[in-house]
Amino acid sequence: MTAPASPPVAPPSWTSMTLNRYVVELKEFLRSREQMVFIFAFPMMLLVLFGSVFGGAVLDGTDVTFAQYFLAGMVASGILNTGFQSLAMSIAIDRDEDVLKRIHATPLPATSYFAAKILQVLSVTVVQVVILIAIGVALYDVALPSDAAHWGTFAWVFLLGTAGSTTLGIAMSSLLRNAKAGSAIITPIVLFLQFTSGVFLIFTQVPAFLQTVASIFPLRWLAQGMRSVFLPDEFKYAEAAGSWQLPLTALILAVWVVVGLVLAVRTFRWTRHDDN
Amino acid sequence: MTDAAISIAGLHKHYGDLRAVDGLDLEIPRGEVFALLGPNGAGKSTTVEILEGFRKRTAGEVSVLGIDPHHATKEWRTRVGVMLQSTSARSSLTAREALLHTSRYYPNPRDVDATLDEVGLTEKANAKPQTLSGGQQRRLDVALAVIGNPDLVFLDEPTTGFDPEARRRFWRLIEGLSGDGTTVVLTTHYLDEADHLADRIGIIASGRLVALDTPDGLRSRATDARITWTEGGEPRTEETPTPAAFLRDLLGRIPGEVEGLRVTHPSLEDVYLRLVDDVAEVDAAAEEEPS
Numbered sequence: 001m002t003a004p005a006s007p008p009v010a011p012p013s014w015t016s017m018t019l020n021r022y023v024v025e026l027k028e029f030l031r032s033r034e035q036m037v038f039i040f041a042f043p044m045m046l047l048v049l050f051g052s053v054f055g056g057a058v059l060d061g062t063d064v065t066f067a068q069y070f071l072a073g074m075v076a077s078g079i080l081n082t083g084f085q086s087l088a089m090s091i092a093i094d095r096d097e098d099v100l101k102r103i104h105a106t107p108l109p110a111t112s113y114f115a116a117k118i119l120q121v122l123s124v125t126v127v128q129v130v131i132l133i134a135i136g137v138a139l140y141d142v143a144l145p146s147d148a149a150h151w152g153t154f155a156w157v158f159l160l161g162t163a164g165s166t167t168l169g170i171a172m173s174s175l176l177r178n179a180k181a182g183s184a185i186i187t188p189i190v191l192f193l194q195f196t197s198g199v200f201l202i203f204t205q206v207p208a209f210l211q212t213v214a215s216i217f218p219l220r221w222l223a224q225g226m227r228s229v230f231l232p233d234e235f236k237y238a239e240a241a242g243s244w245q246l247p248l249t250a251l252i253l254a255v256w257v258v259v260g261l262v263l264a265v266r267t268f269r270w271t272r273h274d275d276n
Numbered sequence: 277m278t279d280a281a282i283s284i285a286g287l288h289k290h291y292g293d294l295r296a297v298d299g300l301d302l303e304i305p306r307g308e309v310f311a312l313l314g315p316n317g318a319g320k321s322t323t324v325e326i327l328e329g330f331r332k333r334t335a336g337e338v339s340v341l342g343i344d345p346h347h348a349t350k351e352w353r354t355r356v357g358v359m360l361q362s363t364s365a366r367s368s369l370t371a372r373e374a375l376l377h378t379s380r381y382y383p384n385p386r387d388v389d390a391t392l393d394e395v396g397l398t399e400k401a402n403a404k405p406q407t408l409s410g411g412q413q414r415r416l417d418v419a420l421a422v423i424g425n426p427d428l429v430f431l432d433e434p435t436t437g438f439d440p441e442a443r444r445r446f447w448r449l450i451e452g453l454s455g456d457g458t459t460v461v462l463t464t465h466y467l468d469e470a471d472h473l474a475d476r477i478g479i480i481a482s483g484r485l486v487a488l489d490t491p492d493g494l495r496s497r498a499t500d501a502r503i504t505w506t507e508g509g510e511p512r513t514e515e516t517p518t519p520a521a522f523l524r525d526l527l528g529r530i531p532g533e534v535e536g537l538r539v540t541h542p543s544l545e546d547v548y549l550r551l552v553d554d555v556a557e558v559d560a561a562a563e564e565e566p567s
Binding site: 009010011012016017020021023024027028031032093097098099101102104105106107108109270271275276 | 328330331332350351353354356357358360362366367368369373377378380381382383384420424
């Protein structure tokens with residue numbers, strides 16, 4: 001397992017360093033009870049809870065049940081939780097406890113560190129989304145799309161959503177000057193978005209001005225994009241715009257990826273804010 | 277310049293009106309074990325963190341292994357080991373896992389198990405840092421700082437919280453590193469540690485280097501020996517640069533045995549405290565002066 005103490009060897013490649021760091025990130029996540037319960041399992045618990053309480057109710061004028069509507073919202077939420085909430089918190093804590101400073105003292109490139117974080121988020125999100133969908137299929141009669149076009153939509157909504165959440169999560173970590181206060185700041189943001197973006201409540205039943213506010217942020221578009229994949233096509237007439245708005249969804253999610261990327265790169269720091 | 281691991285010229289670091297580092301010049305040759313001593317807030321850690329590439333400086337020239345640490349490259353990080361002053365307690369990785377993963381960032385790392393053994397953590401290899409004692413956590417930090425087989429290693433107050441046995445073991449580890457030609461820069465509060473390990477000691481106070489010498493050189497600065505004895509039931513003390521002459525006179529004066537006679541030479545600690553006190557007095561005087 002250990003490297004031999006032989007004469008000069010070529011330095012480890014970027015890929016091997018990134019994969020090595022990815023394994024560390026994955027171990028840290030999987031072994032953290034808080035992350036596994038509140039980030040990984042939380043959307044599944046909510047899906048089963050809400051599904052069993054309100055699940056059977058059919059939405060007005062459609063043959064879609066609340067549980068089916070909620071599944072798409074929970075898939076979108078899972079992406080946001082894992083990418084944005086968990087990443088912002090874990091980086092803020094790492095910065096507070098000088099873990100980032102320690103990493104910065106090693107030859108690990110910053111790009112490797114970020115790539116490892118993003119790979120870890122992707123892995124966790126993929127497993128999470130697969131389980132959520134399996135629950136939807138098994139318990140709430142969600143029909144999986146059978147054509148490539150729907151899965152194509154799923155793929156780009158998933159990837160743009162994850163990319164946006166991740167870059168915004170990294171940017172958010174720099175705003176959390178005190179990691180202990182982190183969840184007190186982030187949880188209300190995430191909850192507000194979940195209530196106004198068509199996750200916990202039907203989007204069209206939210207007051208119009210809140211719909212407008214929610215439409216600025218990615219979650220609303222992420223959730224609607226997921227509904228276009230998992231709900232029958234006719235349901236689009238029950239959406240706010242009477243259509244799935246896929247081109248607009250792609251545009252807004254992509255803009256958020258760019259905004260997140262710029263903010264993340266410009267605000268990132270290895271050391272604490274009081275450490276200069 | 278080529279054989280200097282570190283060279284610092286006119287280094288300043290100001291925080292508003294506070295001059296944490298106030299004009300520091302220093303050259304540390306390759307292979308040296310250098311100890312930086314000073315009271316809390318004297319500028320030790322600030323200086324070391326500038327050398328590690330973590331802090332920006334206000335002014336001055338700094339070169340560490342030939343480059344400006346503010347523009348540290350991946351290759352440079354490969355050659356420099358860093359042990360921070362703070363200890364990171366929380367991790368899900370065991371001590372051995374942490375070392376193993378960190379070792380993989382380096383082209384020619386030390387052997388993980390041998391390093392664990394050298395810092396005395398073999399029995400704690402599968403323990404997570406939060407279950408280790410403070411001293412054990414610091415030893416893991418030392419191991420992480422040297423796992424990449426660095427040419428230069430910075431150790432910021434490495435032995436705080438060590439028991440005497442652990443400190444001795446740490447000293448042996450540093451002696452081993454030094455024997456391999458590694459340059460070691462350590463900050464410490466312990467004079468016996470600096471005395472034991474360092475080729476040279478720099479004493480820093482109020483952001484300035486007030487002394488730079490070998491341990492013996494520093495000790496010899498205090499030339500006065502102290503002679504204590506009891507005469508007529510009264511304890512007596514004399515400090516003199518010529519103890520032999522004084523003793524000849526004393527022994528001639530008092531017949532028979534001299535009660536409680538002791539001749540002591542000032543310790544490194546006496547020299548250190550005198551140097552640091554002098555600076556504190558100068559600073560206090562400067563503050564009272566209206567400007």
